Amino acid sequence: AQKITQTQPGMFVQEKEAVTLDCTYDTSDQSYGLFWYKQPSSGEMIFLIYQGSYDEQNATEGRYSLNFQKARKSANLVISASQLGDSAMYFCAMRVFRNQAGTALIFGKGTTLSVSS
Amino acid sequence: NAGVTQTPKFRILKIGQSMTLQCTQDMNHNYMYWYRQDPGMGLKLIYYSVGAGITDKGEVPNGYNVSRSTTEDFPLRLELAAPSQTSVYFCASSYATGSYSNQPQHFGDGTRLSIL
Numbered sequence: 001a002q003k004i005t006q007t008q009p010g011m012f013v014q015e016k017e018a019v020t021l022d023c024t025y026d027t028s029d030q031s032y033g034l035f036w037y038k039q040p041s042s043g044e045m046i047f048l049i050y051q052g053s054y055d056e057q058n059a060t061e062g063r064y065s066l067n068f069q070k071a072r073k074s075a076n077l078v079i080s081a082s083q084l085g086d087s088a089m090y091f092c093a094m095r096v097f098r099n100q101a102g103t104a105l106i107f108g109k110g111t112t113l114s115v116s117s
Numbered sequence: 118n119a120g121v122t123q124t125p126k127f128r129i130l131k132i133g134q135s136m137t138l139q140c141t142q143d144m145n146h147n148y149m150y151w152y153r154q155d156p157g158m159g160l161k162l163i164y165y166s167v168g169a170g171i172t173d174k175g176e177v178p179n180g181y182n183v184s185r186s187t188t189e190d191f192p193l194r195l196e197l198a199a200p201s202q203t204s205v206y207f208c209a210s211s212y213a214t215g216s217y218s219n220q221p222q223h224f225g226d227g228t229r230l231s232i233l
Contacts (some may be wrong), residue, residue, distance in 0.1 A: 104158070
């Protein structure tokens, strides 16, 4: 069965430090996409970064990078130089095929990141 | 720059009442989705649509219905509200994509629904 696992319910980090949020996935598909979303306390879902299963290089978007280890089926999010505004819930998600030739995302349970000054 | 718009933002229903959560997008996306997020959990797919007139069930469809008569609109209907349907509901949309596509889903701001 296709599944996303985030094993860290909460993470704590100080400003300017780097932090890694873990994500492992399970799929038998060869072609898939992995996403990270940020959900601040205000509730909206903000897309951060994407990694495709065939991408040879790890994705980067500003202070966000994705440590993709395909053989281990892990796609960890690394946030460098944490800021107070990074305090939020972070979700890892995988795009999977559905019926009717459509695709949708399956989500992990999320990790709450708290950044302190 | 409207993106995905959901109404209402908050609603309290009594058990057994019905209501429709509205969702509209102005990005000409083919795919639209409804998710629910229970406290402390990730999002779970309720229904999705790959185009006008085409809908299909997700992981947790029981107690809900959808329709897609236009590209822009994808309303979610609760017929007989139950306490188990207390949740935050998110509508999302994206371009038609394969599983490998880098096109993200764009989310609305959510509807917080309480059933009492």
